[in-house]
Amino acid sequence: MQANIKRPNQCKYVIMTAAHNEEQHIEKTLQSIVSQTVLPECWVIISDNSTDRTDQIIEDYAQRYSFIRFLRVERPQGRSFRSKVLALHHGSKLLENAEYDYIGNVDADLSLDPDYFDKLIAKLEQNARLGIAGGFVHEEFHGKFASRRINSVRNVAHAAQLVRRKCYEVIGGYAVLEYGGEDWYAQIRARMEGWEVRSFPELHIFHHRHTGEGNRRLANCIRLGRLDYAFGSDLGFELLKCARRVREQPYLLGAVVRFGSFFWDSICRKSRPVSKEFMKFLREEQRRRMGFSLRISRSKTSPSISEHASETETA
Numbered sequence: 001m002q003a004n005i006k007r008p009n010q011c012k013y014v015i016m017t018a019a020h021n022e023e024q025h026i027e028k029t030l031q032s033i034v035s036q037t038v039l040p041e042c043w044v045i046i047s048d049n050s051t052d053r054t055d056q057i058i059e060d061y062a063q064r065y066s067f068i069r070f071l072r073v074e075r076p077q078g079r080s081f082r083s084k085v086l087a088l089h090h091g092s093k094l095l096e097n098a099e100y101d102y103i104g105n106v107d108a109d110l111s112l113d114p115d116y117f118d119k120l121i122a123k124l125e126q127n128a129r130l131g132i133a134g135g136f137v138h139e140e141f142h143g144k145f146a147s148r149r150i151n152s153v154r155n156v157a158h159a160a161q162l163v164r165r166k167c168y169e170v171i172g173g174y175a176v177l178e179y180g181g182e183d184w185y186a187q188i189r190a191r192m193e194g195w196e197v198r199s200f201p202e203l204h205i206f207h208h209r210h211t212g213e214g215n216r217r218l219a220n221c222i223r224l225g226r227l228d229y230a231f232g233s234d235l236g237f238e239l240l241k242c243a244r245r246v247r248e249q250p251y252l253l254g255a256v257v258r259f260g261s262f263f264w265d266s267i268c269r270k271s272r273p274v275s276k277e278f279m280k281f282l283r284e285e286q287r288r289r290m291g292f293s294l295r296i297s298r299s300k301t302s303p304s305i306s307e308h309a310s311e312t313e314t315a
Contacts, residue, residue, distance in 0.1 A: 012099055048075070
């Protein structure tokens, strides 16, 4: 098996970026990618109907770096969670004849360490069943970057990820969904097909866009509740998830609004964009996690059980 493992610089990867009015941050992203120790075979950057200087900044880099491909997409004004993935679908057409082992996404408001993709490809090459991989997202708090509380080794942020080509083709690429969640959907589909999904804490993604305040946060809570319902999340799991977010801003209200939107859509029996097999798989995963959490909670009263649970969680 070891003989079949390629060195990162022997692997070919391509990435896509959808950018909408990102003049404030996109140059940080551009600098990060052109400074990678292992460069992408091709990087398609799609301007998603930008009206600021985003296009000009991208075109300047595209003239200097031959692996950058620039594409502009016109659409009605405004942001939507569908528009980003639709833009990526437009960009993917420029990769139809490209040779690559891995394909991925990089958001337009982040920066990476120079060896990010070098190390990420090495992780993928070490495990032939690893289908989707990425790093931990870090955001600025009180002047310093710190790992987000919601980071998890079992979930890969869409911000800067790679997907093994075979896995990408099996799951059908990134899905266009009304409430977003294309990264979550891809991970569930990958696990359904027997692929592993993993995020690595030692690989840092520096996210530069600050989270919105006030009504925008509440609107996001409504969207997330509807997204959870749309994917078919288990009711008990959703309740526990929202309870864990009581201390996130907006305190208490955000968790209540998120669960309320989930419950309302449940009462209204709104249609879902996923298959019954998808919902069954997701709910089984969530119930196993709830059972595991319960065992961990009980183990606190038993040292011998606690030691066993810790080993299981690490594995």
